[in-house]
Amino acid sequence: MSLDPARLGPMANAIRALSMDAVQAANSGHPGMPMGMADVATVLYSKFLKFDPAAPKWADRDRFVLSAGHGSMLIYSLLNLTGYARPTIEDIRDFRQITSPCAGHPENFLLDGVECTTGPLGQGLAMAVGMALAERHLNATFGDDLVDHRTWVIAGDGCLMEGINHEAIGLAGHLKLGRMIVLWDDNRITIDGDTSLSTSEDIPARYRASGWHTEECDGHNFADIERAIAAAVADGRPSLIACRTVIGKGAPNKQGSHSVHGSPLGADEIVATRAAIGWTSPAFEIPENIAADWRSLGAKGAEARAAWENRLASNEEGKEFVRRMSGELPSGEAAAEAFKAWLGQSQKVATRKASELALEILTPAIPEMIGGSADLTGSNNTKAKATGPLTADDYSGRYVYYGIREFGMAAAMNGMALHGGIIPYGGTFLVFSDYCRNAIRLSALQHARVIYVLTHDSIGLGEDGPTHQPIEHVMSMRLIPNLEVFRPADVIETAECWQLALENADKPSVLALTRQNLPQLRTEGGLQSAKGGYLLRGAEAARKVVLVATGSEVELAVKVREALEAEGIGADVVSMPSMSRFLAQDAGYKATLLPGDVLKVSIEAGVTLGWERIVGSDGITIGIDTFGASAPAEVLFPHFGFSVEAIVPQIKAKLGS
């Protein structure tokens, strides 16, 4: 049954009115996109989107991602009009104020119904790829009865011009994610002006080259929008619909121009717009008949949800499905027992290899873990026996060959984590965290449990040289709020850090791992890494020095300690796999490990700035503040001063001994 345009028009104008009035009230924001895409969004919500405003977290809802996040008033309008508990109309009146969940860009942690935080261009669409992939995987695992939904995206020219778009659609096309549909706001305007200023691309042709189905429609013709979406739903490939729109549609003097993109319309143009679209209600008031039409839309979703709840209750996998979607880990006893066996051994392996050994134990025990790598599987050691390939032919697999797409991988992992039911982990070289840095930041901002396996974590990678050698990376990721950076020192700490990362339910974690082999330094368990830093070796002679080291440099610290003790200088070694976790311990614990009156020395094969917080103004920071070089690791470490011979004299000089 086709939709009734006589009712859709006023419904769409309700979006326009709320959007222009909210932006005007805030004196800041982006009216152009919500007004331009109001007609498309109205058709989507009226006929196609599966949602229940009373249950925003319903597991089998369709996911709707506003990738063009600057048009946030579009989603705030939709959530309010369809009857979600928030935002209220007061929330919308307070758009962009600190008291309102209606932030400048949509934030998943402020409002249910906002599936992910958007604004950084291109990433919403790329996260949607992860959501669509999660849907197919869970469908393959739990069946149509429990998992059967679509992923919808509204994207603008910016989202499509960003490099990440190439990675995202390449992955989606390759994996044949046919239940993903992108509604492109094809308004031919960017901030600088017409798109012709900066691009000449045939976007649909590019999407087709990546295995996508494409449609075009008049974004202001309800029937044509409906036809195009129906065609996309019917096609087995992921779909791009070019919705030809006029930015700021409805504003008679400003529509179609970049001036309407990111500024309030102004009082006069708002008056003119009201007249042009026949909107007579005061600001923030919706006529009851229009409001009723909007509120009626959730009924179909409420029915569908009720039926789904019944199926869930009778499904023998229902409890496991609910557990996975809740994010609660399964009992870890088997894994803990397996790790205990390592304590009695003496495994000299790279921590990337230790991570693989840990994954061999963890992935059978935690079926929601889905691994992958940006084309460095054998180097990142991310693949375990339990994780077979996830492909277009078999979505039940648990390992994604992401290709050479670091940013796309990271964003897809965000989408998988936010979809729920999956704990994604993925690998690349630590230095190429630069390529996906903003997605890592969005993991942190969105409280997404994503685990980044970042190997080859220092000059220890050797011959590949300075482009591949992280210098600033470990410290620079420690600066990102709500991200925990682990740099384990041996096989035991690696297992501990994996456990802690998995338990970080509300944040992402980085595991910085070595290429080169490291000796096993611990034979006791006790999850010592849980305090971030701990005493690994105590001084024998009178303690004059505390050596604080991370990762591969803990081995060196132990050797430095031995050399100092041989000269009668007592030295502790503190291993610090997580600086942020250590700094969050109580003052007493920290003071015990790092007493004020003892020389403190940090040793880490990375930049030194930041280590003063641990070793104090009078400490010594051993590190590397230049780019690296190409040579074998065993040449590079002493070349850059990482040797007992280079470090001990500095300590003795400082001690005056």
Place this chain on the structure above:
Amino acid sequence: MSLDPARLGPMANAIRALSMDAVQAANSGHPGMPMGMADVATVLYSKFLKFDPAAPKWADRDRFVLSAGHGSMLIYSLLNLTGYARPTIEDIRDFRQITSPCAGHPENFLLDGVECTTGPLGQGLAMAVGMALAERHLNATFGDDLVDHRTWVIAGDGCLMEGINHEAIGLAGHLKLGRMIVLWDDNRITIDGDTSLSTSEDIPARYRASGWHTEECDGHNFADIERAIAAAVADGRPSLIACRTVIGKGAPNKQGSHSVHGSPLGADEIVATRAAIGWTSPAFEIPENIAADWRSLGAKGAEARAAWENRLASNEEGKEFVRRMSGELPSGEAAAEAFKAWLGQSQKVATRKASELALEILTPAIPEMIGGSADLTGSNNTKAKATGPLTADDYSGRYVYYGIREFGMAAAMNGMALHGGIIPYGGTFLVFSDYCRNAIRLSALQHARVIYVLTHDSIGLGEDGPTHQPIEHVMSMRLIPNLEVFRPADVIETAECWQLALENADKPSVLALTRQNLPQLRTEGGLQSAKGGYLLRGAEAARKVVLVATGSEVELAVKVREALEAEGIGADVVSMPSMSRFLAQDAGYKATLLPGDVLKVSIEAGVTLGWERIVGSDGITIGIDTFGASAPAEVLFPHFGFSVEAIVPQIKAKLGS
């Protein structure tokens, strides 16, 4: 005249032999690509590439970029065989050793003939776009007599799969950079295995969608390679040539497999390869007839260069061309005079606006400055009157509308700077430096004079919220070696920082600039920012505190000082627009500004980790270690503790007063 395949075959095998032997000797490296692309490279160098081994820096040479930098032995072989002074055969024997310029990946600072550092995938091709753009701009400025060369790229599947490739080819296609030709090593292998594991893309179709001309050829058929390259040269669009190759071509048992990508062939396979390709010379020895064929290739380039030198000598713009290519700035007197006039004023402007005011003075005086923005021209304030649009119709313009392509912009700027004759600057929001972070790193590694104009540099951007508010960014860029980060406090410091950035001939600079207005704090000149930090306001009462601040927080520090002085607590204010520059001053200067026995307080609207290096263990670091929020700036600053009322009590508590 077509090339003689009977001579080309052995020439190509010389590349294969050197590559496999060097990788074997290093026991590390990538033989697959050089062996696979040896035939293509031999045709390119034999017939098409304009180069003179005796003058590697000749301004009108063709630029050759090995974007697939892991195949570094290809370019080392080519440079050695054609007779460049370096690498010598001893350099090649020492491939990947610390004593050799033959690093794991090609480094522009180690070898002439290496136009740019490659390895981070996708960026070589994207830098080549900048080189090709630089060529067209200089051609439009100085004419065909002085500037008339091509830009060639060898790229692999990795370079094409990375997101930056989409941005780079979009820009090149839009700007119709027809003198750029990409030779794609279409070997259908990535590290993880066949490309079919991770991609299903029709790459040539995508390039055509971006306005490129595409060709295909058999990458092991000399005549077909020659035909395809000739067709590319003849076409007015940028060209992609899909060279169908076998990775590791020549190794009878390993070719065509991903096992030959990144590991030595092994002694047995090397013996088998020698037999298969009929190579009887010992390792690192080239038969004289083959060596002579290679060395003869430079003769044509030497002739062309001699003719060019004559044209240069008689060209009335010759001196100016030489000056620009040398990187020497023009006399700055006029600009200095103009800036002096500011001292008597009291301009309250955002530092992004101050930057625009500075650009209005600098760009007419320095014609090699080429500006641009990633679609934020009006927000970054990067466009000056003297910089008209650079378009496909008018390459003489000086402003590039880069589109929503931060990473592509940054890489293109690297290419422009490395081409020479241009000082590129470009803008985006500071938070989106994340999108181009690795290109910024490559600016630093390559000693490229690129100036990043990064605006909206803190929570001061206000309503757009946490996705758009930099928190960790200023400090995290301070961690990148050889990058200078400036955060000026007012209009005067902004002008000074622009001058210092332009004078940073061997490194990139970041200008972190505000959205919000800031008062003019200085009325004296003296280029005080040249010391990185300096005394802006001296204590009146007995000095008990030194307040160190940057950028927008200097205004707050001045107010805090006033409040302290009003209570009889003497306080200095040190403005620190460049922390790295300050830390490089002599100990005496630093101790004068930051005496040991006085409480030091840092104030910066960003993460605090790192500030201990300035304020010491006993200092106070005022900053923000969480994500921001969406609200007007004047609400956010006090909300996050940036107010006199919040700061003064902390200082008094610490002083015990």
